[in-house]
Amino acid sequence: MKRAATRPPRRVLLVDDEPIQRLLLMRALEPLGVEVQEARNGQEVLDLLRDSLPHVVLTDLHMPIMDGLELTQRIKAIDPLLPVILLTADGDREVRLKGIEAGADDFLNRPVDLTELRLRVKGHLERRWLQEKLEDLERTLLALVRAVEVKDAYTAGHGERVAQYTCWTAEELGATAEELEELHMGALLHDIGKIGIPDHILRGDYPLTENEWRLIKQHPVKGDEIIQPLRAYPHLRPYIRWHHEKLDGSGYPDGLTEVPLLVQALSAADIYDALTGVRTYRKSLRPEEALEVLEEEARKGRLHREVVRALKSGLLRNRALRAV
Ligand SMILES: [Fe+2]
Ligand SMILES: [Fe+2]
Structure with a gap:
């Protein structure tokens, strides 16, 4: 029988300077079976967050030391995804707009409808739980990539180096911070589909048979299947x-003739790392020689010239290549 994953205890942080209000909210949350932590003001919250993060924060607006809006901003600076629910006066549009600006995830009108409070908190706890599961999955996949890489001394650290070169290249191409973040993750995971390939084929230290090549060429599709449950999957x-x-x-697997520029940045970085890394069956190329190979690829129309140029200037800028 399939067993549901046991959830670790959920914690809600209640922030209000009035003890009666805290007591009321605490009672209302009891049926959810969550652990409730209390704080009287923003400073106490920041002290508590230093030790550990709750799963949802429920905060009053008017409090001494710092108001709920500033507190929301400070919490979001620590963890942008930690849900913050602001308790506001009924229909206070201005405050709500400021709250949205500060990063609040939700609002509850005072006097608080306790059933609504429970439902909202429950919803945010669910989303937080899902997000944690997806983050765990991302960590697990990265650990798997490393496990595959260390099986072959020559590819150890390949994902990390490729991620570094790819981001340098993408920066030169003018990628946004968001694109760089996705690209970094994509580059770290790019060969995850190699997980199922036997070690001797991965090492490739003797000529591969046609069947073995076919198996290797499946790794982008296998990788695609593996990452499907990830939140960032579409990107x-x-x-x-x-x-x-x-x-x-x-190329493979789809034989495309149009490839997004940032994907080409990853391809170029991947080839560059393969060429400059040491293999048992050939000596490694010097960075300048590897770039010449990539320039040749561009001349043959397999890679955009601009991408090779960006890789070269990224390497120069980050002192991974000496200017001649
Ligand atoms: Fe690959
Ligand atoms: Fe690779």
């Missing part, structure tokens, strides 16, 4: 699935 998908595509259609 990461092109990096995992298309990092072996080439502009002349000779």
Whole structure:
């Protein structure tokens, strides 16, 4: 029988300077079976957050030391995804707008409708739980990638190096902070589909048979399947699935002739790391030689020239390549 994952205890942090209000809210939350932590003001909250984070914060608006809006901002600076519910006076539109600006996730009118309070808190706890599960999954996948890499001394650290080169390249191409974050994750995970490939094939230290090549070429599709449950899946998908595509259609698995520029940044970084890394069957290339190979790829119409140029200037800027 499939057993549901046991949830660790959930904690709600109640912030109000009036003890009676805290008591009322605490009683209302009792049926949810959550642990309730209390704080009288923003400073107490910040002290508590230093030790550990609750799963939801429920805060009053008017309090001594700092008001609920400033507190919301301070909490969001610590963890942007920690749900904050603001208790506001009925219909106070101005305050709500300021609350949205401060990053509040939800509002409850005073006097508080206790049933609504329970439902809202429950909903936020559910979302927080899902988010934690997805983060765990991301961590697990990264650990798996490392486990695959260390099986072969020559590819150890490949994902991290490729992520670094890819981000340097993307910065030169003018990628936004959000794109860089997705790209970094996509680059770390790009070869995750190699998990199922036997070690001797991965090492590739002897000529591979046609069947073994076919198996290796499946890794972008396998990777695509593995990352499907991830929250960031739609954004990461092109990096995992298309990092072996080439502009002349000779790549795999989809034989594309149009490949997004940032995906090409990952392809270029991947090839660069493979060429500069040591393998048992060939000596590694110097950075300048590896870039020449990539320039040749661009001349043959397999990679955009601009991407190779960006990789080169990214390496120079970060002193991974010496200017001649
Ligand atoms: Fe790959
Ligand atoms: Fe790779």
